Amino acid sequence: MTVTKSYIAKSVENMRPSGIRKFFDLAATMEGVVSLGVGEPDFVTTWSVREAAISSLERGFTSYTANAGLIELRREIAHYMESRFRVRYSPQNEIIVTVGASQAIDIAMRAITDPGDEIIVVEPCFVSYAPLVELAGGKAVTIGTTGETGFKLQPEQFEAAITSKTKALLLCYPNNPTGTQLNKEDLQLIADIVKKHDLLVIADEIYAELAYDQDHTSIASLEGMRERTILINGFSKGFAMTGWRLGFTCAPVKISSAMLKIHQYAMMCASTPAQYGAIEALQNGMTDVESMKKDYRRRRNYIVQSFNELGLDCHLPGGAFYVFPSIQSTGLTSEQFAEQLLLEEKVAVVPGSVFGKGGEGYIRCSYASSMAQLQEAIKRIGQFIDKRQMN
Known part of the structure; x- marks a missing residue:
């Protein structure tokens, strides 16, 4: 009997595949590609962290942990959040260890979103x-930031987007893909609007450790915001632990309990050896984090200066490990630029258009690569631009 109807959920059927993967799938078929695309540290996880995970396996710690994660790890996360970012959470009922920050965002969305709710x-x-947002049954209301404001959310933009259906604001600072950071004064203006309209904030702070010019301020640390914030963080970026797939949420008890229900049914718990590695990372890994950050800062300064010298205007990002140079002067769309650059010069970048409003006319370049690779990429991009200027 022939199946004549689609059994795929409309929300999934209508979903666009990740625009990032298109270029890396193509790059994977080519030799000699220099990639500035993948949002992944080029550093190997600190040996003591790997050793702690190996030791846990050797000692036979291969069972499930508590759904929320090892209590020892949750205590370390609580200490970390208070000492680094001045916000206090209970390890007993306000912290959940997740399978990466991506799963943390997923359960946060599903825990707070009813059909028709708007998430900015x-x-x-x-x-x-x-x-x-869409998979959780909500409606994503997008606000586009611009290069003229350094890709910072403007309070008037935010307030204009709020309706009677708005439930939460989703923020990511330091930002992927722009590297933009918000200072305490910027965040306070946003927090005032959040409180005025009785909203929640989902704060993706996965790049918090990679803030270069000033200490990271968590929006949850501002007065009246802890009870309104679902804070997302993890070990992938700052601790160079992407493949370990370990993140965490911090939220008030009621919201955390709701997220834990979803986590219980969908995931059970995060990897046990990874959790033991994370304990070691928090206890003894901060020196390595600082060393990596120092190297990233050096690379950031080099690549920003280089793009500006090539005539591709590039603002100085305050955090993460991305730059977002403008390619508008070339007359190409961001997708045309990225595709032609890959085919002609074998440099992989991500077109800014895949990141939504305000991204067209820009490309995302990761500087989580060796200085030698960055220098080679800049050389090839320079050749690519020179050819177009000669034509």
Whole structure:
């Protein structure tokens, strides 16, 4: 019997595939590609962290942990959040260890979103945000930031987007893809509007450790915001632990309990060896974090200066490990630029358009690569631009 109807959920059928993967799937078929695309540290996880995970396996710690994660790890996370970011959470009932920050965002969305609820998403942003809102049954209301403001959310933009259906604002600072950071004064203006309209904030702070010019301020640390914030963080970026798939949520008890229900049914718990590695990372890994950050800062300064010298205007990002140079002077769309650059010069970058409003006319370049690779990429991009100027 022939199947004549689609059994795929409409929300999934209508969902666009990740725009990032298109270029890396193509790059994977080519030799000699220099990639500035993948949002992944080029550093290997600190040996003591790997050793702690190996030791846990050797000692036979291979069972499930508590759904919320090892209590020892949750205590370390609580200490970390208080000592680093001045916000206090109970390890007993306000912290959940998740399978990466992506799963943390997913359960946060599903825990607070009813059908028809509007979640404001600030773009350019990580490609999964709006789809996760839609999968949770909500409506993603996107706000586009611009290069003229350094890709910072403007309070008047935010307030204008709020309706009677708005439930939450999703923020990511330091930002992927722009590297933009918000200072305490910027965040306070946003927090005032959040409180005025009785909203929640989902704060993706996965890049908090990679803030270069000033200490990171968590919006949850501002007066009256802890009870309104679902804070997302993890070990992938700052601790160079992407493949370990370990994140965490911090939220008030009622919201945390709701997220834990979803986590219990969908995931059970995060990897046990990874959790033991994370304990070691928090206890003894901060020196390595600082060393990596120092190297990233050096690379950031080099690549920003280089793009500006090539005539591709590039603002100085305050955090993460991305730059977002403008390619508008070339007359190409961001997708044309990225595709032609890959085919002609074998440099992989991500077109800014895949990150939403405000991204067209820009490309995302990761500087989580060796200085030698960055220098080679800049050389090839320079050749690519020179050819177009000669024609």
